[in-house]
Amino acid sequence: MRHISTTCPYCGVGCGVRATLADGQLTAVAGDADHPANYGRLCVKGSALHETLGEQGRLMRPRVDGREVAWATALDAVAERLAATRREHGKEAVAAYLSGQLLTEDYYVANKLFKGFIGTPHLDTNSRLCMASAVAAHRRAFGADAVPCSYEDLEEAELVVLVGSNLAWNHPVLYQRLKVAKTRNPLMRVVVIDPRVTDSCEIADLYLGLRPGSDARLFNGLLAWMADRGRLDALYLARHTRGLDAALAAAREDDVSLAAVAADCDLDPERLETFYYWFASQLHVVTPFSQGINQSSSGTDKGNAIINCHLAGGKLGLPGAGPFSITGQPNAMGGREVGGLANQLAAHMDYDSPGAIDRVTRFWSTPSLTPSLPEAPGHKAVDLFEAIERGEIHALWIMATNPAVSLPRADRVRAALEQCPLVIVSECVADTDLLAYADIVLPASSWSEKDGTVTNSERRISRQRGLLPPPGEARHDWWIICEVARRLGYGEAFAYAHPAEIFDEHARLSGFENLPGTPGERLFDISGLAWLDRAAYDALAPIQWPVTAAAPRGTARLFEEGRFATPDGLARLVPVRPRGPEQALCAARPLRLNTGRIRDQWHTMTRTARSPRLMNHRPEPFIEVAPADAAAWGVSDQQLARLRGAGGDYVGRVRLAKGQRRGEVFVPMHWNDRFSGAALAGRLLAAHLDPLSGQPEAKQGAVALAPLAIAWEATLLVAPDLAGEADWREEAAYWARIPLAHCQRWQLAGTPESADRDWLAWVTRHLPAATLWLEDPSGGRLRAAGIEAGRLRWWLMVGPPGELPGLAWLDERFAEAARDEALDGARRRRLLAGGDAGAADSGPVVCSCHQVGRSTIVTAIRDGDASIEALGARLACGTQCGSCVPELKALIEESSAA
């Protein structure tokens, strides 16, 4: 048994993980107590990492034009076709779309190949969807894409303002750290600014449920309020900034009276003033912001409106102070550092940085090769796909991301992919929505196999270590890219034998002609990590950049001296003129749509859906609706409903949510065509972009809501080997696939036309015949099961899913079947009940870590354990990742009120 330290591949917190290996298997994971991001904590997703591995469902062999081929053939095909495209249509006809899931080394060689040697500027990344606005705001204010803060600042702050960030669900470990800090410092206050009451409100002293998209107005109002009350830090402003007057003037173009701002933001003026007062009177303020700010058609301005207030109050460059962009992806920061965005060149140099093109050209040159860098920025994500649509781009290489799911107007993206003459996809999972569009499919290695570095939200570079060999013929992305480069004739520039060599080059480039006080000075400098040998690279401890000769142990906080990365060293306050969402509400689409993550899923679910306990939290796509709206739109809790948006429909189950503002709905961003028939949030959104960052407006869609006209609902559990065809999907108006540990659950619903279905005949068409069944035709109910040779093969319930038993018992029967154990007679008699007689059903799982069900918890509360601590002591719920604590609190409240 071995223990290896690595980094979690999920969110941008970048937690250290201690992995336990035994017999060539990853058997357990635990938080790395030595890692400064998490100090041993892990959230529910991280805790389930070892459950999401395994060769099942992995892409194992390269494919060209639908045929499995040898690697050499695939790489030849990639190189030949890319070369042909460039030859026939020019170098700008070639593009790449990368991902914050890639490691820095992968990212670096991809950027180098496309921008430096193929010579196309069109290389962008899915980080565009998550933090491009923050990048642009940082650059405008600080002169570089630099996050000033460290996680410790969250703990040292006296006031933490969460804006557009559900930290509790999306960055659970940071939230836990904040929560602990708040218990230790009773004076610490937390303000949550979010249109939705989220679980992060659990620790909020003040909640501002603002009108979606009105954040810039709110922070402009704050700037003016501070100015009007003499709360600006005149000295700081004078010494370290420029642009206050213009920023204030822009803010004052609107009525900045409290009443007017409150009305525009739909807030209570007193609560608003309380926030303004707290912010103005406290120096140690940290404002973490995330997608609620970034995913907007004016996200960059919103980011600057926040930064303006910090600069104006001198709340920056101090312990416990600063605007703090919290990123979504594990290596969004690393991608920014190598220049993975289309408007970047490399190593924090942009096309407009003086001398940058020349400098990078010289750096990448070899004795016999000279790169030819593009002159101007390329297309950003959404523009990129529009350029494909226009026929300008003929070849696209997509790595480690799924734009068919994640971009707005998903169907238009799919149409563009369909018409693109050459689509190359590097992917680790065999079954994604994207692969259908790929001409060449390259099996890539995945977390636990990949070896390299990532950078988290606090600029901390950590090693993600290879623990296991890739399955089948899967290869590392950097290797694949270098092999293609070699075939294109650039072998000399891509002659890396190990990621350590790539990292070394990356570190050297960051320090290349980067001397303080010289024209080319860049804040991003990790030259202190250059020349690491492989052993030193392997042993690299987590460290925050810049890492230089002057700061060999890294830098926890930026701008402490008040000197910024602008040519004059002064930070900029940026004039912000608040703009509302571009996706206008109208009679046809009267509801405001918000999209976001849920606690237990990651992105398009390729990994997290493999863990049944993660699927348990929210097994189906859903639509959160304010109770008052539900009646108005004719929907009720747990009913299926349809949202109609700009680019298509979304079907999910209604969840009445008291935390939802009236007139607004929320949908998760995770579901896609692999998991449900019509639950792609991206289909609902129109492609409106921030003009500076190109980031899509994903948080403020416009939709209509209506109940889905269905006549029946059914739940089907099938043994894994029967799940292949799944042709029952075609007969359903709604379907969702929910992997369980030993079977697959299908949730199905049908239209009135299919209501008179003879279910036993239906079963015979799709599955082995029913061996036992119960029916209540006039009640519209049926349950049936198929047993072959004493082994459970499938289980069906027609009727409302509210009548489902807990499925763990049934899943265990499938496990027995897989072990080739026969079902005993008593169990068989309980099969359609789905549980042993008298065994209490523990209800839907609340605590994913310890698999504690709602009924069990309610019983314990009624028995007197009516506190989080008591429940934890009795049932262990809420004691691991803590993300269910808000739900536990709600249950305690409900049960005591009853």
Added chain:
Amino acid sequence: MPPHSTQAPQDPLVIVGNGMASHRLLEALLRQPARPARITVIGEEPTPAYNRILLSPLLAGELERDTLTLRSAEWYAEQGIELILGERVTEIDRQAQRLTTDAGRHLAYGRLVLATGSRPALPSLPGIRLAGVHAFRDLNDAATLSDCASRGGSAVVIGGGLLGLEAAEGLRKRGMAVTLLQRAEHLMNRQLDATAAGLLEQELVGRGLEVITGARLAALEDDGQGRVAAVCLEGGRRLPTDCVVVAIGIAPNVEPGRAAGLAVDRAIRVDGYLTTSDPAIFALGECCQFEQHTYGLVEPIWRQVEVLAAHLAGEAVGGYAERPSATRLKVSGVSLYAFGPTEPGEEHEVLAYHDPDQGDYRRLLLREGPLEGAVLYGDTAPGPWYFAQALAGRDLTPCRPALLLGAADADALLDASLDASLDASPKPEDSPTQTRPEKEAA
């Protein structure tokens, strides 16, 4: 008849018949604080009352004869009950309140209970009186059949009801080749639906019984020496046999009540206090008719006994009222439980559970919420719970999704719906009709 008799108990009490009903009445009377002082029981069989239900296992060789005995003759003596066995009452003189037995005995009665039971019904069929044609009703029949069985050979059982099945299965177990003839299209058509009957038939056939349903009898064939040789069916089929058992039903023993001029329909008519048209004469069990009902199963008769015993002892008691009763059958491992209508009507909603391979079947008939009928085959454990729900007339809509799954599952839903309705009701005092169950200490 007033519900509470003001008259003092009038001795002597005479009970005609010493079957299970008579025995149970005696036990009940003895428990009364004011039992009639003088009780006389006259039984036609030579032995005191025994448990007739156990005749089938006795025949099958699964029980010893002694197991059937309910009480010995000594017990009657100890209780001060005069027991007269082996005599048949031939005449009742209501005027003189006196009866006469075939042994010429005369007995005076103050009150008289007729518990004369029933006898096997016999089809009017040529050859029905031949030797080798038996009923299956009493110890004597069981002994005779047991003799037949010990000689081996073949048997034909006529009647696919409860008794016929048990006789057939008993004989088969004793090694005979048995053919069961059922006039109806399926077995136990009075209690079971076609599906359950099909499962039962499949099971019995699997064990080696031959079953012929829809059988129309033509005649019993004489072997030339007055003994049955074969059963002939309409259509010409001939079933050679050594022995025939007739179990097509029972005929109430209404004599000598009819001769004495009591009101008799299909059986002796009684009111809710089991009183015949003569206030001094009562009838009980299989020989009586209450409203349109006559009896063959013990459950309602036991309730008659409770009413009658209290009434005879001068206790205040509510009159007998007809209630549905459930049929249970256990034929060597096959469990059945049924009550209510066998086939659904227009007004019924039908819920059913099938596991033919395992031999489990359950079918419920709901009528606007309450349960009206059930057939359970195989796993009959929830039967009594269903029956209790049906008797209570409880609206089962709230537990309908779990109704077929069993009592625990259904009860959980009923409790939940009760909790919900309590939560929903504003205050307990606002809804006086609401009955709140006693909650355990919360």
